Amino acid sequence: MAADSQKKATVSSTVEDYLKVVLKIEDMKQRASTSRVARHLDVADATVTDMLRKLKKVGLLEYKPYYGATLTRKGRQMAVRILRRHRLLEMFLHQVLGYGWEQVHQEAERLEHAVSDLFISRIDALLDFPAQDPHGEAIPDARGFRQVEDDLCLSEAEPGSYSVRKVTNSDPEFLAYLDKVGLRPATRLSLQEKAPFQGPLKLLPESGREPVYLGLEASRSIFVLPLKDRPPASAPLPEGRASQGSVGRPGRGAGKE
Amino acid sequence: MAADSQKKATVSSTVEDYLKVVLKIEDMKQRASTSRVARHLDVADATVTDMLRKLKKVGLLEYKPYYGATLTRKGRQMAVRILRRHRLLEMFLHQVLGYGWEQVHQEAERLEHAVSDLFISRIDALLDFPAQDPHGEAIPDARGFRQVEDDLCLSEAEPGSYSVRKVTNSDPEFLAYLDKVGLRPATRLSLQEKAPFQGPLKLLPESGREPVYLGLEASRSIFVLPLKDRPPASAPLPEGRASQGSVGRPGRGAGKE
DNA sequence: CCCTATTTTTAGATCAGTCTAATAAATTTG
DNA sequence: CAAATTTATTAGACTGATCTAAAAATAGGG
Numbered sequence: 001m002a003a004d005s006q007k008k009a010t011v012s013s014t015v016e017d018y019l020k021v022v023l024k025i026e027d028m029k030q031r032a033s034t035s036r037v038a039r040h041l042d043v044a045d046a047t048v049t050d051m052l053r054k055l056k057k058v059g060l061l062e063y064k065p066y067y068g069a070t071l072t073r074k075g076r077q078m079a080v081r082i083l084r085r086h087r088l089l090e091m092f093l094h095q096v097l098g099y100g101w102e103q104v105h106q107e108a109e110r111l112e113h114a115v116s117d118l119f120i121s122r123i124d125a126l127l128d129f130p131a132q133d134p135h136g137e138a139i140p141d142a143r144g145f146r147q148v149e150d151d152l153c154l155s156e157a158e159p160g161s162y163s164v165r166k167v168t169n170s171d172p173e174f175l176a177y178l179d180k181v182g183l184r185p186a187t188r189l190s191l192q193e194k195a196p197f198q199g200p201l202k203l204l205p206e207s208g209r210e211p212v213y214l215g216l217e218a219s220r221s222i223f224v225l226p227l228k229d230r231p232p233a234s235a236p237l238p239e240g241r242a243s244q245g246s247v248g249r250p251g252r253g254a255g256k257e
Numbered sequence: 258m259a260a261d262s263q264k265k266a267t268v269s270s271t272v273e274d275y276l277k278v279v280l281k282i283e284d285m286k287q288r289a290s291t292s293r294v295a296r297h298l299d300v301a302d303a304t305v306t307d308m309l310r311k312l313k314k315v316g317l318l319e320y321k322p323y324y325g326a327t328l329t330r331k332g333r334q335m336a337v338r339i340l341r342r343h344r345l346l347e348m349f350l351h352q353v354l355g356y357g358w359e360q361v362h363q364e365a366e367r368l369e370h371a372v373s374d375l376f377i378s379r380i381d382a383l384l385d386f387p388a389q390d391p392h393g394e395a396i397p398d399a400r401g402f403r404q405v406e407d408d409l410c411l412s413e414a415e416p417g418s419y420s421v422r423k424v425t426n427s428d429p430e431f432l433a434y435l436d437k438v439g440l441r442p443a444t445r446l447s448l449q450e451k452a453p454f455q456g457p458l459k460l461l462p463e464s465g466r467e468p469v470y471l472g473l474e475a476s477r478s479i480f481v482l483p484l485k486d487r488p489p490a491s492a493p494l495p496e497g498r499a500s501q502g503s504v505g506r507p508g509r510g511a512g513k514e
Numbered sequence: 515c516c517c518t519a520t521t522t523t524t525a526g527a528t529c530a531g532t533c534t535a536a537t538a539a540a541t542t543t544g
Numbered sequence: 545c546a547a548a549t550t551t552a553t554t555a556g557a558c559t560g561a562t563c564t565a566a567a568a569a570t571a572g573g574g
Binding site for chain 1: 364370
């Protein structure tokens, strides 16, 4: 309760976008280099150099020439705030306005810069303080705390039974496809073999559908939780990490209505 | 159904703001002069001169130097579209997110430029196609048709009984005050005397409250409908224009929840 | 350790939207 | 009707975000 001695320091939506991207890159344990940031934002490298320098000047990140950027506490705080807005908005669009999970990202991308804190707190309450967005990604809470995920990437998973935890790719085509073949957060599936170096990965979604084949790119954007019960035909489960689903609160999941 | 041969011609939110203001001024039967537009937008006159010229060039309005601007069909269409978005958003904020009527304007002002058509059509349906916003202003329909209002301004009204139709002033302080004294759309009130040239206008809101005194400015932003039943103590009703309330569909009115 | 390839930064420009100060047109008034 | 006042336009400049092209730094491979 130590008062808000933090100056409000409003930033442009462009700045918000830069911070978001740096956070995303850092979360992927990569170096936020000029070119990487540029690729994510689809701007020229030179533009990023300028902007990173500017953001360093206002104390939102550290910037070492020829190296890249690192968020400061203040910068990270802002970035997480945007992330929260983005994901809450996605959930709102999905749950209240009936958007498909492939439609929410684009709209949230614009709204996250336009809505007020009041708006955010109202939809948060309306949705009963959801812990995940429609893609299964964790929604940071109002204080900026983020759930630690202990899911694993499908491209790394050993054969076994899993439950889809999140999909970290917002391409509408791809998401529409996953939806069509019945792959969504909470979908159970089993994996007969580890992802090959080349070629598609074969999955069997529960609910007796056709097997699904995914490219490497695709399998890298799907994260799963191992299911401990009902071990698969042949291979034994990995071991310890049976974190068993309840990473968040029960909530309403990500069902379509 | 003659196809959309209209190019989508996306405009900046700045342009949207200019169009909106010109529409508003035209609706008030005034000339959209440089300085008037500048006052509404709180920018320098010189800025408006430039912008009006630019908007003329892209065919959104006519512009005569030293005279002012007039919307073209295309410009008016765009302006009405924004107006619709604005008012629908206000209604949404009020009805769904529980905003007070003094809070909705500012938020809608930002959102109107950020939301997609899908968003608008979804909230329209969710609200059951409302005909008025929380201030009682008509919401243009999806085709851009606008209800003709046959209300009259309190500053012009003869003594008699009336029902508040709309309040055309978005100042939060003022609206909070009206709310406090119980003046909202649909509130009935009676007027003992015509608004004086100088000094406050005295109103008696029904529901046995204290009389309310309004300045000229204030009384000019409140529009009412004459009530034909229960004529007031002394003066007879104006005459013909008893349009009797049902200007829109019944809807949910503008109640707070 | 030098040369090439890649990545990054610098330099210089552009565009939209804005400003102030100065000038010019229109309007009001003595 | 001409002077005074108001309103509008021009001129010149700035800011934030972007670009392209050229120069510089870093990183690898012989």
